[in-house]
Amino acid sequence: MRMLWHPLFCCKMEVLTIAKLDHQLNEEIRDKEIRLIGADGAQLGIMSAAEANAMAEEQGLDLVKISPNAAPPVCKIMDYSKFCFDQKKREKEAKKNQKVVEVKEIRMSPSIDTNDFNTKAKAAMKFLADGNRVKVSVRFRGREMAHTNLGEKLLMDFAEACAEIATMEKNPKLEGRFMAMFLTPKNSK
Numbered sequence: 140m141r142m143l144w145h146p147l148f149c150c151k152m153e154v155l156t157i158a159k160l161d162h163q164l165n166e167e168i169r170d171k172e173i174r175l176i177g178a179d180g181a182q183l184g185i186m187s188a189a190e191a192n193a194m195a196e197e198q199g200l201d202l203v204k205i206s207p208n209a210a211p212p213v214c215k216i217m218d219y220s221k222f223c224f225d226q227k228k229r230e231k232e233a234k235k236n237q238k239v240v241e242v243k244e245i246r247m248s249p250s251i252d253t254n255d256f257n258t259k260a261k262a263a264m265k266f267l268a269d270g271n272r273v274k275v276s277v278r279f280r281g282r283e284m285a286h287t288n289l290g291e292k293l294l295m296d297f298a299e300a301c302a303e304i305a306t307m308e309k310n311p312k313l314e315g316r317f318m319a320m321f322l323t324p325k326n327s328k
Contacts (some may be wrong), residue, residue: 140312150286157316162203162204163203163204163207164197164203164204164213164219164277165196165202167204168202168204168212169188170188171213172185172186172187173187173191173198173211173212173213173214174213174214175205175214175215176214176215176216178198178200178212178215178216185211185327187216191214195216198216199221200217200218201216201217201218202214202215203216203217204220205246207326238270240270240271240272240301241272243266243271243272243273244261244273244275245263245273246279247259247276247277247297248289249279249281249282249293251284256296256297260297263275263297263301263305263322264304266302267304267322267323268324270324270326271324271327272323272324273301273323275297276318276320277290277294277318277319278316278317290311290313294311294319294320304324304325305324306323307320307321307322308320308322308323309321
């Protein structure tokens with residue numbers, strides 16, 4: 140964490156640096172001997188860091204320590220800026236291909252009517268069709284806590300209504316005044 144002074148606001152701002160790839164380059168490598176890999180991927184053997192650095196400069200490339208914990212450390216001759224660019228590009232591509240699965244929640248009460256139940260079931264099927272998980276919960280108020288079996292039956296009926304596109308991930312479980320279960324889309328597994 141670095142501290143910066145901003146001239147306009149006369150206050151101190153903290154700048155957090157996010158973890159990044161830290162490789163030792165060229166003259167930063169001070170090991171007595173290293174295992175060197177050439178730009179084409181061929182192993183060039185064990186030599187001193189100065190010799191390896193001279194070879195890298197001769198080729199117009201950088202000497203990069205890629206495995207500092209090995210004995211001796213492994214260094215590679217490469218174009219470091221191109222390596223960083225390719226790495227960022229791969230990370231961006233991987234991030235783009237990720238699918239974020241959200242958990243949608245549907246709440247009911249034990250005294251829900253059939254039309255309301257059907258509406259909630261349709262909404263749950265829409266969420267499941269989009270590939271999201273659904274948490275279905277029943278809230279008990281006052282004396283309804285004495286009849287938790289009605290809530291459990293309601294949740295089982297709900298799971299049965301969505302059975303063609305969903306599987307029950309967790310059975311109904313009572314947590315305080317709520318009884319909840321999770322449904323997941325069938326095609327996701």
